[in-house]
Structures are given as C-alpha cells and as structure tokens.
Amino acid sequence: MKTHEKIVEAMLFICATTATLSVFLITFFIFKEGLPILSEYGFLNFIFGKNWSPTNGEYGAFPMIAGSVSVTIGALIIGVPMGLACAVFLAEIAPKSVVRVFKPAVELLAGIPSVVYGFFGLSILVPLIRTQVLPIVQKFSPDTYTSGYSILGGAIILAIMILPTIINISENAIRAVPSEYKHGSLALGASHFETISKVLIPAARSGIIASVVLGMGRAVGETMAVILITGNMPRVPGGILDSVATMTGTIAMEMGYATPTHQKALFATGIILFLFIMTLNISATAITRKLGGE
C-alpha cells in the first residue's frame, strides 16, 4: 500500500515538473536554432542593422524591434489610462449590479480570439484611418500619406486587447488595499476622489505597475491582430501613420516560405522577442514581490 502511494506521488511530481520542463525545452530550442546566425552575423549587427531583406542575405532586425516597440508604446498610451480608470470604476465607483455586468464583459474581451480583433481592425480601423484621420493630418502637414495600415491602428487594437490584463490586476490591487487606509483618509476630510487618487492608487501601485508590465508583455507578444493591421513593412517608422513590421508579425508571415538561413534569422528574431518578454514578466513578478512586501 505504502509503495503504491509513493509511486503515485512520484508520478504526480513528474506531471508538476512538465510546465517547467517545457519552459527549459522552449528556451533551449529557440536559442539552439537562432544563436548560430546571431554569432555569425554579429549580435549588434543583427539588432541594429536597418535592412531586413532575406533575399539579399541581409538580416537587420532593427526595423522590427522599432516596430514592436512603437506599437506597444502606442498601446500603453491609450490602454493604461483607460484600464486604470476602469479598474477604479470597478473597485470604487460602480454599484454591485454594474460590476456584475462589467466583469463578464471584460472577461469576454479577454476571450475574443486575437484574429477577430485583427479582422475588426483590418476592416474598420484601417479604412477609417485612411479616409478620416489622414485628411485631418494632411491639413497640417500636406506631405503625409498613409495606406491606413499603421502604428496607430495597431496601437488602438492592442490597447483594447491589453485592457483585461490591466483592469483585472489593477482592480484586485485596489481592492486589496486595507479598508483602514480608506476610512482614515475619509475621516481626515478627504473626498472620495482624493482618497482614490492620493491614498488607494499609491497604496496599490505595485499591482498597478505589474499590470502595466504584463500588459506590455502581451502587446509585444501579440501576433495575429498586429499582422493584419500594421502593414508589415520592415522599415524604421517615422510617424504614427507609417506602416511597420513587428517581430511577431515577421516571424508568422515569413516562416512558411523561408529558406534555411532565413528561418534561422527568424529564430534569432524569436530570441530577441523571447528576451523582451522574459525581462518584462520577471520584472512584473519582482515588482509585485518587492513593493508588495513593504
């Protein structure tokens, strides 16, 4: 009886290690495929090279890194204030009946497949930017041109996609602030809004920052929505109406027909993306731990 229980425990343990093992395997294989070209081509040449033209054997990933970064920053500029406002709304302002409707709505937002977001952006935002936004911009700088496939479109869709992450984690952080803080502030004569902005949000800042960092990770890693909206032009962008290619988009688009060397270069791009995401996720965990411990 005892041995049989021991065996089961060992099996359960093996299952528990699967996820961690997967992470190691993923890291190992992505690096194994991508590192050779990184060392051959030069790491700095690869990440700062401005030309990505696989047919000529030029692999400069800078345009894609710039593309990913610009779309992500755009998404954060739109998504963070909105998400934080919604989190405050849910945690402090909305009556219970509204929360009961709003929360499933946010969950649903997280559940919509990214390709549907991409399709929506492609058929609504892209034409809208071309026909509505462009004429307004042209009034101020007549030389501007955009096909509609742009950083702006990608940023708006990504902002919506990262909302659930920001809203959920920030809301939990705000709710986790001890109610004594709130009551103390109110007792000192502060209004409800002053209490929110000067007591609750500062007290919940670790969770809020973590939510933003995780949202950033989601935006950098997002593929299908971005691929359909940003135009996939591997060029360093000059403005928010320019088309860009992101790291994720380039990998997904070119993997299907890539030659062996080109494929290795895509894996090298994968390494850069992987490092980006790992840094973000680990710092999110660290922030929660460090500030949460105070």
Add this chain to the structure above:
Amino acid sequence: MMNLNVNTESTPNIASKKWIAGSTKKKINIGEKLAYIGIYLAAILTICALVSIIGYVLLNGLKYIDLDFFTQEPSSMGRQGGIYSIIIGTIYLTLVAVAIATPIGVAAAIYLTEYAKETKLVKLIRFGTETLAGIPSIIFGLFGFVFFVIFWGFRWSILSGGLTLAMMILPTLVRATEESIKTVPQAYREGSFALGATKLQTIVKVVLPSSISGILTGLILGIGRAIGETAAVMLTAGSSLGVPKTLMDPARTMAVHTYILASEGLSKEKTFATATVLILLVLFINFMANMTANRYMKKTKVEA
C-alpha cells in the same frame, strides 16, 4: 504625508474668498467631476469596444450562416462552400490538446496543493508554470515547429499542433484546478483520514470530486484558448484544407481560416461567417465557464 489640499491652494486671490463663500468645495467638485466623467467615459468606451467588435462581426456574419455552411467542404481556397473540414480540424486539434493537457494539469495541481512542501524545487516549479503562461503564442509556434514538426518528425499535423496547444493551455488548467482544490475545506480531508482512508484515497474520493467544477472551468477556458489560437497552430498544424483523417494529417482551424481569408482578401462574406462562428463559440464557452465557476463559488460559500 499626503497633500490632500493641493487643489485648494493653487489660486491665493480666490482662496481668501473661498473660506467665506464656501467656493472651495465647488472648485474641487469641478475638478473631481471632470475626473469622474473621465472614468465613466473610459468604462463606457470599454463596453462600446466590446459591443462594437462583437456586434460588427455578428451583424455582418449571421446572414451568411446556414446549414450548408457547416456541412459543405470549402472550395476554391475557401472562397466558396462551407467550413466542414475546418470544423472537424478544430475539434480534432482541441480534443488532442485537452486530452494531453488535462491529466497532466490536474496531476500537477494535486501535487502542488496536496503534496508539495515549500522547497526550492517547488518554487522553481511554480515559477516555471507562471513563466509558461507568459510566453507568447508565436514563440510556442516556433518551438512546436522545430521540436514537434522537425525534430520529432511529426510534420505539420494534428499531433504537432495538439502537443503545442497542450503546452499552452497547461498553466490555465493547473491554476484553475489548484484554486478549486484550495477551496475544499480541510475538514473534508480530516474526516476522510479519520475514517481510515489513505492520502491517495482521500484525494481521489474526496478532494477531486469536491473540486470538479473548478477543474471543469479550467478545462473550458483551455478549450477557449485552443479554439482561438492562430499563430502557434499555423506553424505546427499547417493550414491544409482537407478533412483530417488521422493524427498525422495537417489541419486548418477556424481561427487560421479566418486569418487566411482576411489577410489574402479571398472572401469577405466567408471571413465574416467564419469569424461569427468563432465568436459564437467563444460566447458560449465564456458562458459555460462562468456557470461552472459560479457553481463552485456558491457551493463552497454555503459549506464554509
């Protein structure tokens, strides 16, 4: 410690009057009102975004859906016909992923909640599971491509795609199961032990049955993720249009089909129709997940 009166001190010449006329309050109120309006606006915008995305797809897509759309195979690259083979592909792939991930995920959760002590190794396991959840799908796609498709020689197939998807949904399953196992009252376990049951018997006959709805929730969420996934599936299961017959056949899922139709501009009508089916499925899955989640929340509340 905190400057609660920053707003009131900004304009001294009015400030003297404020005390008398009581307009201090009014001034704060205007600033606060604007902030509240901003907050309400953000909330309304969020709902609007959700409603317009779902509404746009459904309004344009529902009219193209009929029985033929589900029963006919796609023809001329998907411009005509239905999505029969694609539905089959989606179901196959999801089933394979869930069949692989569920036992492993549940077992992992049992280990983490019932057996694990807080050693370094267990901390590493938790960290690994968390990390796996944060890896973007395109990286899973790249990995699945070199590992399953090339290294193991599974080629573009349901098996490769299913294994990759299983890795992706594993953290969801572990987390949901862990959460529900934690809600099982300690008294249940003690009662079982007191009756002479071993640890394993207690887990199998007492803990697991009490946390079944949590496991179901994780399962449903995993299915949702598997159905909506595009990038990883495209790189590991291919995008062949034929009806898959064995595990080693390539397949195209609804999400991949939507992407290919949209990106290549093959047929707006079919894109809307496929996206509609996808959205309806997601709505249904979310509804189910909420139902099961609510059930175990209520149950444990009553018992606690």
